[in-house]
Amino acid sequence: MFAYVLGRILQAVPVLFLSSIAVFLVLRLVPGDPAESLAGEDATDERVAEIRVQLGIDQPVPRQYITWIGDLAQGDLGTSFRNGLPVSRLLKASLPPTLELAVVAYALALCIGIPLGVMAGANPRSAWDWLLSGYTLVTIGIPSFLSGILLLWIFSVVLGWFPTSGRVAFTEDPVDSLRHLALPAFALGTGLAAILARYTRTAVSEIMGHDYIRTAKAKGLSQRTVVVRHALRNSLIPIVTIAALQVGGVMAGAVVVEQVFTRPGMGRLVVESIQNRDYLVVQSALVVLVTIFVGVNLVADLAYGFLDPRVRRK
Amino acid sequence: MTNDMNEERLSRRRLLGSAATLGVGAAGLALVGCGDDDAQNGAVATAVGAGPTPTPSTEQPKKGGVLKVGQVADLNLNTGFPAVLLPQNRYFGYSGMESLVRYRDSLLPENVLAERFEYNADRSKLTVTLKPKVTFHNGAKVTPEDVFFGIDLMLDPKKYGVTGSFQLVTFAKFITDKKRVDERTMEFTFDKPRVNMTDFFAQLSVTHAASYEDLKVGKSVQGTGAYMFKSWTPNQGFRLEPNPNWHLTAKEGGPYLDAIEGKIFADQDAMGLAFESGDIELVMGINGTIAKRFRDKKQTRLAPKVGLAYVGCVVTNPMLKDKRVRQALFLALDRKRFAEEIGEGFSPVTVQPWPTNSPAFDKALEAPFYDPARAKDLLKQAGFTQDRPLKIEYSGTAYPIHAPVWKENFEAIGVKIELVPTEANQQTANFTARKFTDMFVAAHAFADLSPLTNFQQTFPYRIPNISYYGEPGGDTGQEYVAIIKELEGVDPASAKAKEGYSRFNKLWPNEAWLLPFQGADRIELVGDKVRGFGEYFLTLSQSPNFAKVWKKT
Numbered sequence: 001m002f003a004y005v006l007g008r009i010l011q012a013v014p015v016l017f018l019s020s021i022a023v024f025l026v027l028r029l030v031p032g033d034p035a036e037s038l039a040g041e042d043a044t045d046e047r048v049a050e051i052r053v054q055l056g057i058d059q060p061v062p063r064q065y066i067t068w069i070g071d072l073a074q075g076d077l078g079t080s081f082r083n084g085l086p087v088s089r090l091l092k093a094s095l096p097p098t099l100e101l102a103v104v105a106y107a108l109a110l111c112i113g114i115p116l117g118v119m120a121g122a123n124p125r126s127a128w129d130w131l132l133s134g135y136t137l138v139t140i141g142i143p144s145f146l147s148g149i150l151l152l153w154i155f156s157v158v159l160g161w162f163p164t165s166g167r168v169a170f171t172e173d174p175v176d177s178l179r180h181l182a183l184p185a186f187a188l189g190t191g192l193a194a195i196l197a198r199y200t201r202t203a204v205s206e207i208m209g210h211d212y213i214r215t216a217k218a219k220g221l222s223q224r225t226v227v228v229r230h231a232l233r234n235s236l237i238p239i240v241t242i243a244a245l246q247v248g249g250v251m252a253g254a255v256v257v258e259q260v261f262t263r264p265g266m267g268r269l270v271v272e273s274i275q276n277r278d279y280l281v282v283q284s285a286l287v288v289l290v291t292i293f294v295g296v297n298l299v300a301d302l303a304y305g306f307l308d309p310r311v312r313r314k
Numbered sequence: 315m316t317n318d319m320n321e322e323r324l325s326r327r328r329l330l331g332s333a334a335t336l337g338v339g340a341a342g343l344a345l346v347g348c349g350d351d352d353a354q355n356g357a358v359a360t361a362v363g364a365g366p367t368p369t370p371s372t373e374q375p376k377k378g379g380v381l382k383v384g385q386v387a388d389l390n391l392n393t394g395f396p397a398v399l400l401p402q403n404r405y406f407g408y409s410g411m412e413s414l415v416r417y418r419d420s421l422l423p424e425n426v427l428a429e430r431f432e433y434n435a436d437r438s439k440l441t442v443t444l445k446p447k448v449t450f451h452n453g454a455k456v457t458p459e460d461v462f463f464g465i466d467l468m469l470d471p472k473k474y475g476v477t478g479s480f481q482l483v484t485f486a487k488f489i490t491d492k493k494r495v496d497e498r499t500m501e502f503t504f505d506k507p508r509v510n511m512t513d514f515f516a517q518l519s520v521t522h523a524a525s526y527e528d529l530k531v532g533k534s535v536q537g538t539g540a541y542m543f544k545s546w547t548p549n550q551g552f553r554l555e556p557n558p559n560w561h562l563t564a565k566e567g568g569p570y571l572d573a574i575e576g577k578i579f580a581d582q583d584a585m586g587l588a589f590e591s592g593d594i595e596l597v598m599g600i601n602g603t604i605a606k607r608f609r610d611k612k613q614t615r616l617a618p619k620v621g622l623a624y625v626g627c628v629v630t631n632p633m634l635k636d637k638r639v640r641q642a643l644f645l646a647l648d649r650k651r652f653a654e655e656i657g658e659g660f661s662p663v664t665v666q667p668w669p670t671n672s673p674a675f676d677k678a679l680e681a682p683f684y685d686p687a688r689a690k691d692l693l694k695q696a697g698f699t700q701d702r703p704l705k706i707e708y709s710g711t712a713y714p715i716h717a718p719v720w721k722e723n724f725e726a727i728g729v730k731i732e733l734v735p736t737e738a739n740q741q742t743a744n745f746t747a748r749k750f751t752d753m754f755v756a757a758h759a760f761a762d763l764s765p766l767t768n769f770q771q772t773f774p775y776r777i778p779n780i781s782y783y784g785e786p787g788g789d790t791g792q793e794y795v796a797i798i799k800e801l802e803g804v805d806p807a808s809a810k811a812k813e814g815y816s817r818f819n820k821l822w823p824n825e826a827w828l829l830p831f832q833g834a835d836r837i838e839l840v841g842d843k844v845r846g847f848g849e850y851f852l853t854l855s856q857s858p859n860f861a862k863v864w865k866k867t
Binding site (some may be wrong): 276 | 387388391393398471477478481530532547548577578581584585587742745746
């Protein structure tokens with residue numbers, strides 16, 4: 001098992017390394033010079049050149065990368081071009097709101113998606129199956145930014161039940177924190193739940209046709225035991241795969257949902273930093289997000305080993 | 315046929331409709347480097363246009379309450395604040411920072427931090443004595459060195475690790491010597507007699523030099539004003555608290571609020587929704603489309619005008635070199651439509667840079683100057699031809715609904731246009747690098763100061779940028795340069811100066827290097843419980859008098 005875990009961790013290293021290069025280069029391909037933008041319309045050419053030196057972007061691109069990656073390896077994320085704040089401070093302020101949103105939205109997706117998928121898969125062409133079809137149609141058909149605006153309008157502006165924007169830390173005021181989280185998490189989580197439910201339905205439905213399920217039923221086991229103990233467990237590998245891949249979807253969705261609900265998370269930080277050509281903030285934020293994604297997929301890989309002993313043995 | 319469009323002005327005035335527009339407040343004027351006392355005149359500048367919520371005379375201000383305000387960009391204290399006042403820093407800039415002198419509702423200065431503010435006879439020297447016992451929010455005494463620091467910062471931003479530049483540097487360079495006389499008195503010597511240096515000092519907010527490094531990262535932001543900077547969470551919001559030792563409490567009253575809490579929004583739509591739900595109670599700068607939802611509730615007001623939004627012409631471009639072509643473009647813009655359809659009728663139809671309080675204000679310029687037939691005629695006279703469409707480069711986020719109207723208006727007179735929406739950041743970079751090909755769009759402020767200051771300080775009027783207008787040596791440039799030179803030697807309020815303003819006002823639509831389409835006004839949303847909001851100071855950039863704001867409970 002140890003070798004399996006080690007192997008998976010080692011595989012993650014080149015992924016992170018290549019991602020860092022991609023992130024670094026893509027940003028430099030976007031037109032717009034941070035120094036010219038920062039300098040303002042009154043700046044002379046000399047002042048713009050000075051600012052380039054101040055920001056370190058007067059150096060050749062490979063050297064800029066080596067400096068950045070070297071600093072990153074030592075835990076120094078640098079300083080924001082735009083506001084002069086340490087990037088670590090910006091990430092520290094922005095990561096918790098995104099993680100809260102992602103965790104709650106993800107939990108909501110799991111709580112809705114898996115039971116609904118299992119019920120629909122175990123009972124094809126039943127009311128559960130129709131419910132899933134309807135749910136999928138509505139939630140996937142309406143993009144999260146639109147459902148977010150509708151939710152905001154109904155529940156915040158008209159009914160006044162939830163705040164329209166912002167975030168309160170869970171440790172500061174748990175109730176207010178959940179009030180701020182409810183609508184964004186709902187907007188993000190329900191769409192993810194639909195995808196998860198669809199995959200779960202397919203996986204469970206397929207398993208339900210296998211001989212060993214028929215055998216279990218013939219043994220007189222209850223439907224619940226057959227579904228939970230035999231069908232669901234054996235459906236878990238594709239479900240875990242899609243659930244892990246959805247972490248990327250959660251992160252991408254959070255970017256949009258944070259904009260709609262003015263939640264001060266990583267999504268807004270990245271969007272604004274791209275607009276401002278704040279290279280170090282974007283680079284560091286994306287590396288953190290990629291690391292989370294890689295980390296979750298690593299956990300999923302490890303979960304395969306746990307769920308299926310054949311994988312461990314291989 | 316004459317090319318003098320001024321002849322047309324009186325007849326066009328009849329076309330002046332009711333109130334017109336705005337939507338450019340949202341365009342985010344980068345008010346760069348702006349900057350009060352014992353009021354001698356004490357008048358109140360009242361906003362025009364929208365439904366105001368002034369304090370009814372029967373209500374007495376009460377202490378307490380938190381004022382929740384909104385803005386769409388995060389604080390940025392590292393690019394020269396407080397000598398640069400970006401819109402995102404304006405709440406603290408307006409409520410917490412002060413200058414030696416300020417303008418209330420006219421260009422008569424009143425002392426704020428200064429007890430004495432005196433020029434010598436030819437205005438080549440200035441002596442300033444600070445009020446005794448005025449302190450920063452951290453308790454440190456305000457000294458001449460703190461005033462000098464603001465000037466040094468503009469002259470050498472690199473030394474202080476600032477990644478920006480300063481519009482006020484033009485004036486800072488006029489100061490050839492600054493001397494500390496005693497712990498409260500300082501003397502400034504200028505390169506030559508300067509008639510408008512008060513504008514500079516009225517825009518120069520004074521901060522504590524010794525804590526500047528902390529200011530840049532938002533750890534400790536020191537001013538002397540009614541509210542103190544308490545905290546800032548990047549990307550989320552900030553909190554300002556009342557200054558218990560404010561030196562102007564006896565005169566202005568207040569500060570009355572327990573705090574001002576700012577929330578940072580992703581965009582104007584989100585901010586409008588938050589205002590509608592009551593999550594925030596004050597917004598300074600929102601577009602007309604959103605603001606119109608609140609007009610019937612009398613929750614909107616318009617801050618006094620500071621300048622214009624314009625399409626600028628690169629006049630060295632062969633297609634735009636002939637002033638008749640530029641005049642035609644000037645006459646092609648349907649300003650009533652911009653004012654009423656896009657600006658939702660918040661501010662008037664105008665082509666004039668000057669606000670009503672300016673000594674250069676010219677009623678004849680408060681007109682649409684819209685005459686497509688004459689525009690076509692002018693193009694014909696000029697023999698205008700195009701081998702390609704003229705490009706208009708503009709910020710796609712600031713002017714998405716204006717752009718099709720520019721194109722439609724210009725194409726209606728036969729000028730082919732290519733709209734080039736540009737990301738706001740790239741647009742600023744293009745300004746810095748002077749990269750525009752044909753035409754570009756921006757808004758300017760500071761027209762509410764001395765007209766000469768507008769010419770010397772504001773981007774599209776400044777001589778080094780006259781490349782957009784023509785060579786200073788050319789015939790048209792010569793006239794403009796001559797006006798500025800004359801104004802440099804006379805009292806800004808004198809009859810001679812007014813003659814110069816009048817000459818400029820004639821030159822303005824004739825040379826048409828800038829094609830104004832709307833006033834650069836600031837629409838504000840003010841909640842029902844907010845009281846005392848509605849008095850503005852000319853400096854800094856039409857700042858509301860936050861000391862008088864209170865909340866009805």
